Amino acid sequence: MPRRSDRPLDRDLIAACALALFREGGLAAVTTRRVASALGVSPMALYVHVGNKEGLLDAVVERLMRAIKIDLDSEASWPAQAEQWAHALRAELSAHPGAMDLLRTRRWALVRCTEPLIRALLAAGFSEERAIRAARLVTWVTMGFLSVESGVDLLGSDDRQADRLERSLDRLEVLEGRAATSPASRGRGVDRADIDALFSLELRLIVRGLEAGLDLEPHD
Amino acid sequence: MPRRSDRPLDRDLIAACALALFREGGLAAVTTRRVASALGVSPMALYVHVGNKEGLLDAVVERLMRAIKIDLDSEASWPAQAEQWAHALRAELSAHPGAMDLLRTRRWALVRCTEPLIRALLAAGFSEERAIRAARLVTWVTMGFLSVESGVDLLGSDDRQADRLERSLDRLEVLEGRAATSPASRGRGVDRADIDALFSLELRLIVRGLEAGLDLEPHD
DNA sequence: ACCTGAACACCGTTCAAGT
């Protein structure tokens, strides 16, 4: 992370510094005042270059996403490539825990990453319109999953969540009186393996559906 | 929204007041200080009853979700009921724009709402374990979609997003040189109808996949 | 046991002033 005024301060330098703070402490750590002080500059010096807090965060996602390159195996079938794309994106973004906090309201920052996906679909003979719509579906599915996933606190013991979840499950009348589910699946919440499996499954169902042309049927 | 100290201040009264603020101004409007002043009380008076900000927000979601009842048509097939459940949840939550900001990190608050879904699956002959896993999938899919959807700013002209999106799309090399997509789908972003259709499609693919038993196949 | 007031360590942002 850059310090002092060895360089004349511009949007890029600010973004680099803010991104460094983001990587360390997530969205909460990106503060105009903290970025400024890390750059050895007054908070107001930033405003000329990024406009305001919103613009600062725009610069952060932009830089974050520019570092992400998704390469697909062009020999593979398009369904395989679609799944590969989603898994690759998830892998990249899971390296930056707070990424979805930024991306959820800044879909434009992801567009560049969807290029290989759209390219794969076009190469497979999709019409331009269908390719864009299919890519949008896969993108939303992936972003949605990552967004929910990012709300799951697996780090630490997370006793609060687990407690509340257990209490909620215990109150579920449907399950009452039934042979209690294996304690493993009852109130335990989800772990890494569950989440990975859930993502793979969701993705598979979506891609298989596209493969079957279910997106071409007239909709209710 | 309740005012003054006509009642002796407890967790429920605080939650009711905070929820009222939430409905008006979203998550940003729910502030310990604002809730306190709306109740005609010092900020610190809340701490005895809700612990801290986190606990205050817990109380808000709890109350928010308790007001949501999802009724399914038990005559319908389980796939129909599953889709019905998701559409109903989306309809309820879309009435509270910031709801996903609270729910994303508080999955336990949604458990109660999944009861009719699990019940429908069990009634259709699902094993308890498969019912829970299928319900979890449908829940994550729905929450994920709503989470992304809530980041889409359709209100107002949202020029900033649209501009940035357009610029991102214009930079997509894949689309360059091609017969420009219909201006309608190029850079325009998405509108209400697109999003509704996308949700219906995603849901249909997931439910059709479950129907086909794709969740029972051995996973890679 | 419950509530208050003053205080602390933060925020984002405005504004007049400097160079």
Place this chain on the structure above:
DNA sequence: ACCTGAACACCGTTCAAGT
């Protein structure tokens, strides 16, 4: 054109003090 310092209107939370 770029940056600073002081100030404003907020935050969540601690702590000693009141009843």
